[in-house]
Every structure is written in structure tokens, then in C-alpha cells.
Amino acid sequence: MTGGISTLADHKRRRIEELTARTSEAGGVSLIRDAGRRLLRNPTAIVGGAIILLFLVIAIFAPLVAPHDPVQRFPELTRDLTVDSIPGATAGHPLGSDPLGRDFASRMIYGARQTLFVGVLATLIGLLLGVLLGAIAGAVGGWVDVLIMRVTDVMLALPSLLLAITLVALASRSTQWTVIIAVAVVNVPIFARLLRGSMLAQRESDHVLAARALGVKRRDIVLRHMLPNSLTxxxxQATLTFAVAILDAAALSFLGLGDPDINRAEWGLMLGVDGVRYFEVRPELAYFPALAIIAVALGFTLLGESMREALDPKNRR
Structure with a gap:
């Protein structure tokens, strides 16, 4: 019996030495670097990243890419513009006109910038509030943890779009900021619950127990050990939530609860105000914004799922 245990111990020791030697020869690879290599070899991540990169380039350089001012009305477009006829593609206007005689291609390009603005702000606000609440719940525990989690449970019990509609309806006047805040609040409980669960898992990890044994202050343990290792x-999730934020913001604009400024080029607003109203006259006014929203949401979803696989050791292939 003793001999068997000794043989097993020797086998484990040799295995550890072998893995250590391989790591030393490779120079050591961090989790982030290893995840980056996996993403570069993942076709799904490459497709998602390419879609996002194209979206970012168009949004950032919209004034250079767009052929015209998105609010300018053109005589050559308004001349043939009627309730039952909206001009299609013409020279200088590859996507034709919108219902007010403005260049539709330019409005689609500027719509990428506006959609990026709404999605980024809504995700960042929801992320910051969720991380704050999740960190407090995971670090303090007790009745504070119970209170925060019960509030998040109530918010998660409601459909996200219904909750966002309710929050926007409570505002005296719908603006772009009411949409951003409503979408951000909807995402807060997702981040809070996820971070709280990760911090509870970190609480009993070896490095946290070692820090407690050495007498490290609780605040330092939370900020230096638990929180950084729980943010991955x-x-x-923030990458995946960005796609959801774009869809929710577009849905609110589609329902007429978004920004009422018709001069603002935003894909959800363009889909709801012009696309549906003039669908029988010119369905392209609905097709192009809808396809743009779907493509961007798909890009962030593909990249987010690939990042989840690359960073989770259980899902590594």
C-alpha cells in the first residue's frame, strides 16, 4: 500500500516537473496572452472583430466617409419627392433619398456614430453601477448582500425591454439621455449579480486565504485580490451586453420612445419613424437600418462568445 502511494507521488512529481519545464522553455504565457492567441485562431472571433472594426471606423470617421451632410435637403431629391414616391439611387446619392429629401447613405453612416454613442454610454453606465453594487454585495455580505440581491432579483424578474419602456415612460420628456439611462439601468443587475458571484468564489481561494492569514486588511484583500480576479x-459580459444595449435602444426608438429629433441620424429612429411609415412606398428605408443593427449586434455577440471561450479554462478546445 505504501509502495503504491509512493509510486503515485513520484508520478505526480515527475508530471509537475515536466509541465514546469515546458512552461520555462516557452517563457511562460499569461492568461490574457493565451486568450489573445486563441482569439486570433478562432474564425468566429475574427469575423466578429472584423464587423466591429468596420463599425468603429465608419462611426469615428463618419464626416470623412459620408458623401453629404446628413441633415441637408437636396433639390434634385425633393423635386421628385411625393407621399407615394421616394427617389431611389441616383448619381451622387447611392442609396437614394429619405422622406425629407436628405441623402440616405449619409444618414446611415452618421447613424453608426449615434448608435455607437448610445451603446457605449449605456453599457459603461450599467457596467460601473453594476460593478459597484456587485463589489459591495460580495465584499460586505450579510444584510447588505441580501438587500442588493433581492433588488436585482426583482429587476431581473421583469423583461428587460418592458422595464426600459417603463423607465422611459416615467420621464416627463423623451430624449436621447432617457434612452441611455433606461438601457443602462436594465443592465445593472446583470453585472451586479455576475460580479458578486465571482467575488464569492474568490473569497475561499488560496491567495485570499493566505492574505487573511498574513493579516492583510479586508479593504486591501477586496481591492487587490478579489476584485481584479473577478472582473474577467x-x-x-460587457461585450455581449453592448449588443443587447444597441437592440434595446433601437427598440425604444422604434416604439417612438426615443429621441424625438427627426434630424438626428440613429438607426433605431430611422427604422421606426421612416422605415415603417413608408415601408410600402420604399422598403429600403427599413431594410438598411435593420440589417445594420443586426450586423453590429451579431459582431459583438460573436466576439463576446469567443472571448468567453478563450478566457474560461473549462471551455478551451
Whole structure:
């Protein structure tokens, strides 16, 4: 019996030495670097990243890419513009006109910038509030944890779009900021619950127990050990949430609860105000914004799922 245990111990020791030697020869690879290599070899991540990169380039350089001012009305377009006829593609206007005689291609390009603005702000606000609440719940525990989690449970019990509609309806006047805040609040409980669960898992990890044994202050343990090691899953979720934020903001604009400024080029607003109203006259006014929203949401979803696989050791292939 003793000989068997000794043989097993020797086998484990040799295995550890072998893995250590391989790591030393490779120079050591961090989790982030290893995840980056996996993403570069993942076709799904490459497709998602390419879609996002194209979206970012168009949004950032919209004034250089767009052929015209998105609010300018053109005589050559308004001349043939009627309730039952909206001009299609013409020279200088590859996507034709919108119902007010403005260049539709330019409005689609500027719509990428506006959609990026709404999605980024809504996701960042929801992320910051969720991380704050999740960190407090995971670090303090007790009745504070119970209170925060019960509030998040109530918010998660409601459909996200219904909750966002309710929050926007409570505002005296719908603006772009009411949409951003409503979408951000909807995402807060997702981040809070995810971070709280990760921090509870970190609470009993070896490095946290060692820090407690050495007498490290509780605040330092939370900020230096528990919180940094719990943020990976939250960051991945933020990538996926960005896609949801774009869809929710577009849905609110589609329902007429978004920004009422018709001069603002935003894909959800363009889909709801012009696309549906003039669908029988010119369905392209609905097709192009809808396809753009779907493509961007798909890009962030593909990249987020690939990041989740690359960063989670259980899902590594």
C-alpha cells in the first residue's frame, strides 16, 4: 500500500516537473496572452472583430466617409419627392433619398456614430453601477448582500425591454439621455449579480486565504485580490451586453420612445419613424437600418462568445 502511494507521488512529481519545464522553455504565457492567441485562431472571433472594426471606423470617421451632410435637403431629391414616391439611387446619392429629401447613405453612416454613442454610454453606465453594487454585495455580505440581491432579483424578474419602456415612460420628456439611462439601468443587475458571484468564489481561494492569514486588511484583500480576479467575466459580459444595449435602444426608438429629433441620424429612429411609415412606398428605408443593427449586434455577440471561450479554462478546445 505504501509502495503504491509512493509510486503515485513520484508520478505526480515527475508530471509537475515536466509541465514546469515546458512552461520555462516557452517563457511562460499569461492568461490574457493565451486568450489573445486563441482569439486570433478562432474564425468566429475574427469575423466578429472584423464587423466591429468596420463599425468603429465608419462611426469615428463618419464626416470623412459620408458623401453629404446628413441633415441637408437636396433639390434634385425633393423635386421628385411625393407621399407615394421616394427617389431611389441616383448619381451622387447611392442609396437614394429619405422622406425629407436628405441623402440616405449619409444618414446611415452618421447613424453608426449615434448608435455607437448610445451603446457605449449605456453599457459603461450599467457596467460601473453594476460593478459597484456587485463589489459591495460580495465584499460586505450579510444584510447588505441580501438587500442588493433581492433588488436585482426583482429587476431581473421583469423583461428587460418592458422595464426600459417603463423607465422611459416615467420621464416627463423623451430624449436621447432617457434612452441611455433606461438601457443602462436594465443592465445593472446583470453585472451586479455576475460580479458578486465571482467575488464569492474568490473569497475561499488560496491567495485570499493566505492574505487573511498574513493579516492583510479586508479593504486591501477586496481591492487587490478579489476584485481584479473577478472582473474577467464581467468584461466579457460587457461585450455581449453592448449588443443587447444597441437592440434595446433601437427598440425604444422604434416604439417612438426615443429621441424625438427627426434630424438626428440613429438607426433605431430611422427604422421606426421612416422605415415603417413608408415601408410600402420604399422598403429600403427599413431594410438598411435593420440589417445594420443586426450586423453590429451579431459582431459583438460573436466576439463576446469567443472571448468567453478563450478566457474560461473549462471551455478551451
Amino acid at each position: 467575466a464581467v468584461i466579457v
